Amino acid sequence: MSTARMHSAARIVVATALLSPMVAGRLLGQCSQSERTALEAFDKSWGAADESGDRARAAAFLSDNFMNVGITRTWDKQVTLTGIEQAAKQNKANAAPVMPPDRYVITCTPTTATIAHRFTIVDPTTKAVQYGRAVHFLERSGNTWKAISAMGHALTDQEQLVYMEGDWNDAIVKHDGDWMDRNYASFASDVSSRTGSLETKAEAVASTRTDKFMYDALELSDVGVHIEGDVAVVTGVNHVLGKDAAGKAIDRRVRFTDTFIKRDGRWQVWATQGTTIQ
Secondary structure (H helix, E strand, O other), rough: OHHHHOOOOOOHHHHHHHOOHHHHHHHHOOOOHHHHHHHHHHHHHHHHHHHHHHHHHHHEEEEEEEEEOOOOOOEEEHHHHHHHHHHHHHHHOOOOOOOEEEEEEEEOOOOEEEEEEEEEOOOOOOEEEEEEEEEEEEEEEEOEEEEEEEEEEOOOHHHHHHHHHHHHHHHHOOHHHHHHHHHOOOOEEEOOOOOHHHHHHHHHHHHHHOOOEEEEEEEEEEEEEEEEEEEEEEEEEEEEEEOOOOOOOOEEEEEEEEEEEEOOOEEEEEEEEEEEOO
């Protein structure tokens, strides 16, 4: 499998928060799992209301003093709702694939909550993909949450690569060889941290699908991103927890180096190598 990078880590809390809601919850807030689940459901329902273009439906999620914060200006509740209506009409005329938000990080107090997530926009004509991050601030009155502010921004290449490392770990946990097939360059190489063997893209895809390890968690830490032109190097540590093919417990840390190349507007894995930390 893609064992080179059974990796973990982030040099700053923000990067850790992008990758691990569980870690972020310990560091930044005291939400229970049930509270995070409910708030994520609130956010997705809010997004569905916006996509529908139904002004009354969307308004139900916003406080009366809601502000949508842009780089150079802000929009109040009514202007925001008008924009939602107009965007829905445009989307119906030139529909783009709807990509659900993901990589949620949710923190809260008894009366306030902050929701951050990644969003993906696909151009309906060119099919080009753009990534961004949204941050929403909520207040609770009784049992009802209302959004009081929202802001969003496009992801930098560094942020895209940090998110990509988290997606990669998720693929390993799920034995999702399709992720490698989509995100490895055709000439990619994968050096195993278990055996030191070298795999091609096709071999890495196949071994990910047939891997007998069962993973409880892959947690990133100490992540660094370095970019020169269309080439990027990501280093870090991956904490691997689970069981091997024989059922023996795994608890090890792997220091990894991942090299990416930007092709057709997106980052692809060029090479990956990992070394177990003794």
